[in-house]
Amino acid sequence: MRDDFSQRTKDLLANRVGWKCSNPNCRKATRGAGIGKENIINIGVASHITAASKGGPRYDENITSQERASAENGIWLCQSCSKLIDSDVNRYTIAKLKKWKEISEQMAVLDLEEATAEEQHEDKELIKFFVQCxxxxxxxxxxxxxxxxxxxxxxxxxxxxxxxxxxxxxxxxxxxxxxxxxxxxxxxxxxxxxxxxxxxxxxxxxxxxxxxxxxxxxxxxxxxxxxxxxxxxxxxxxxxxxxxxxxxxxxxxxxxxxxxxxxxxxxxxx
Ligand SMILES: [Zn+2]
Structure with a gap:
């Protein structure tokens, strides 16, 4: 039996990192415009930090099914990074993945703050112009x-x-x-x-x-x-x-x- 993530949990994981791969060395955008006008391409994967089923990478038998399927146990990655972390579990440990997740969430907040500061600057410039009028x-x-x-x-x-x-x-x-x-x-x-x-x-x-x-x-x-x-x-x-x-x-x-x-x-x- 696999303890898969719900769609809601997957969306939460993606949103918290701004739909970017959580590997700090990758940070690839995982969502973008598709070929059709209304198509969206998603190359992101909600990966399990400890495996969804017995025998999987970094499987932890001491946690419950519920914990295994929770957002706590997930990390948003691009397709290649999700394969990468499962190919070498000694290198990509639970601790390392949790660190990646933490860094990525912090960077997403910084990205937002940067965007807001940029908008505020543009607003001010426009108001100055209106005052001139x-x-x-x-x-x-x-x-x-x-x-x-x-x-x-x-x-x-x-x-x-x-x-x-x-x-x-x-x-x-x-x-x-x-x-x-x-x-x-x-x-x-x-x-x-x-x-x-x-x-x-x-x-x-x-x-x-x-x-x-x-x-x-x-x-x-x-x-x-x-x-x-x-x-x-x-x-x-x-x-x-x-x-x-x-x-x-x-x-x-x-x-x-x-x-x-x-x-x-x-x-x-x-
Ligand atoms: Zn990646």
Whole structure:
């Protein structure tokens, strides 16, 4: 009778070492893409540290059937290493295999930590880029200080595009490209905040369009450079909404440890 591992135990053993062979000198990936689009090739084996049946390699008669079939008694290896350990039991002892298993599990944790650190770094770089997108008069000057409303609207539109695609068109027409926009931010909380900011930007543009259609502001002067807001409450709403946007953005900056943006922008007093 063989004390085989259950599928659950096999998966557990593989997952705990990141599907890599546990022989520290091998560390081969045991799972990868197959030929078909949905096929996965698995060359990993859940090997027994002490044999599954009497007469097998490193068989230990002092443990129970249950212990023999437990994850404790298993080690995840590639096919060639699983043959290797059974070909020379004097060399590949129980103690050695347990050591391999321990090392491999520790390395899998280190791999994960490395991946997380990498992601955090990329998130930070992307947030810095977004802060740069908001560092312009359209987000930092009171509505009474804005120039043409069309430019104001365009600046907001450019920023929405930058958040969604990672592409920013600067005022001099050059294009800055960074990653793939806010959907590639790994930190869920930050991504949610950026989604909220984006919704608020969309609301600003919609409200501006209604304001224009209903004559809430008027244009005067040559080339419509000057305008006057008749609706005071609306002007306050434009200012407070942008202030809120920069507050949300700055709360992410604070977590990263970089300077956020304030509304309105601090001006030097002479
Ligand atoms: Zn191997």
């Amino acid at each position: 908001f560092d312009r008069p359209a987000f930092q000057d009171r509505i009474y200080q804005e120039g043409r409303m069309e430019d104001f609207d365009k600046a907001i539109e450019d920023t929405i595009i930058a958040l969604n695609t990672g592409v920013l068109r600067t005022r001099d027409g050059s294009i800055l490209k960074k990653a793939d926009g806010k959907s590639s931010v790994v930190n869920i909380e930050w991504r949610e905040k950026l989604n909220t900011i984006c919704d608020m930007l969309v609301a600003l543009r919609k409200r501006l369009k209604i304001a224009k259609d209903t004559g809430a502001y008027s244009l005067y002067g040559e080339d419509d450079v000057m305008y006057c807001f008749y609706d005071r409450d609306l002007a306050i709403w434009f200012d407070s909404t942008r202030e809120e946007i920069l507050k949300i953005l700055s709360s992410i900056c604070e977590e990263i440890g970089i300077h956020g943006l304030g509304f309105p922008r601090k001006r030097y007093e002479w």
